[in-house]
Amino acid sequence: MTKCFLSSRRANYQKVMALMFAISFGTTVTAQNKFEGLEHLFTVPKSYVVQHTDEALKIDGNLQESAWQKAQWTTNFVDIEGDLKPAPFFDTQVKMLWNDSTLFVAAKLQEPQVWATQTHHDDIIYKDNDFEIFISPANNTHQYFEIEVNAINKIFDLFLPKPYRNGGNALISWDIEHLKSAVQIQGTLNKPGDKDKGWTVEMAIPLKAIRMGFATDPPKEGSIWRINFSRVEWDTKVRNGKNVKLTNAEGKNLPERNWVWSPQGIINMHAPERWGYLQFTRKDNSEFKMPYTEYQRKYLWLIYYRQKQFQEKNGKYAATLNELGIEAKQNVEGQSNQLKMQATDSQFTASIAGEDAKLISINDEGLIKIINSK
Template structure:
């Protein structure tokens, strides 16, 4: 039994001018295998474009030609090779971040045309972005072969039972789809489709005066492709159903594997470094060692959640969590655990930079320089 994102119930309520979407999930059989642990996040260098990028679904500009593609997508759990290849390129300038996804698919189809519908009920391409790497206040964009957009602002991962701002719009979002074949024609075989996207950096601003152009820094990013088995009736495509009349599970193919069937663990996404160098030049990026400190914090966060579920209280020591002395790259880790009325704080002093990293009961990471 596995967890998928197939929502079975949604409530939309008005909350301070926004529509808030609650998604509930079920566990049903699907295309998966055992959880793979300790997967290393992938990284990618996005270079500056030296020219204007026209959003037409064709990566014809010289900057695109000079940019490298990501590795081909892999099954979300990290081991299976998908049936069809998917890869992405990225660029940026001082106004937009650009994406170009090449999606191989012998049958290109879709029927969802209304913005903010549940786009992953069709085959789709998805982008997940957490600019400040604290796992809160992140963004999701889904687009199908009809160029239908579902854009979401997510205040906290679903594990915290948090409402999703479904009525939030990424103003200035641009996209174009190019079909290499024919759309919704079951009588032929297609080669696939491509999608080109431009998202303004102002979409990700947290305050009016914030300068959030990510020059020579990294964001946490991941890409996903949802793909469904299908049936054909009267030359029309439909999601395939099992013998009981229920939709079969989707395939989830991603750039940076998650180890579990759950995209909403931003701490496990990949790293995209926005180089100030131009496309065609060469830069180097290494994931900072402090990220290993954060991964340790998330291990402790998950242990605290399990402990609370079993004991109806938070653990007051690391011994209660079954974790004694810990080292990272043979360096001793200094840490404290503090409970309070509404939850807990776990603090680790980085053995690499001496910065303090704190994780709260809701999984938010706070960084202190002193």
């Protein structure tokens, strides 16, 4: 059942990506409008500067410690597609802290009807209304982690070696060792006869548990990870004293609503390049500063998306940047940069290099690599 349900979700993501590419490719691409049709994939992701704390936090879902009181809440969640869809009708916010061994996450979810049905670890938690965390310590779009929790604090945690769109398969047998989590309900559970206020989540995620053996250094001052948060919300009605999902004329569940912190621009959480930025600091009042390499990556993702469009239309990848309507020389934030691409019908690698000694590359699976010298 688990494998079947996940396969269905993965298939939906692939259909969404294919449709997006097909629609966007309807416009003739030129050097002057190289981003046209893809604007929703190039909005600037949100950022959060997470403060270090030495205070011991009791993971109980109450968030009463002084460190939590000082931590800033994020802005309210938006629809996963951003401004393309109406704003959510229930508020959701997140705040974070860290110490040398742990990333702490807290969330508050406004919800007049708190309910949950999944009662075992690694059940398909998003069958319920849930809260989800996506973490990429390496910021390379591969080797990332997902944690889902429902209102009765049941966890679904998984590791993905690469996104579903690139043929990745979730490793559900992976568990976050020593994860601590708690949920507090402001109201009642599974009692539709009354009105609830919502529920809060608190998690302590061991940093060493989200490294999975690959070379990701522990956070230091200014370190940047990619992270996003999602809330799955189902439309329901009360039947025989229970909350049941609304269905269409064929009796199938209506699609869930996906509300997120940083908008993806597409209905797909498994596009890690669209996640928000998490910057670690020990300083007070530190402000987020976008690394220059992130501006460069924008052009690598442009190549990636255009190549996927080209493949969708022609059954193969473009051999040259010119076929994609992309110039080799680009001005990136006032600096001259050079794009290069090598491609066969079935594979490609592209790179960008600026005025420093750093070269960044992307391949047909969306894997980002940073090389220190040209």
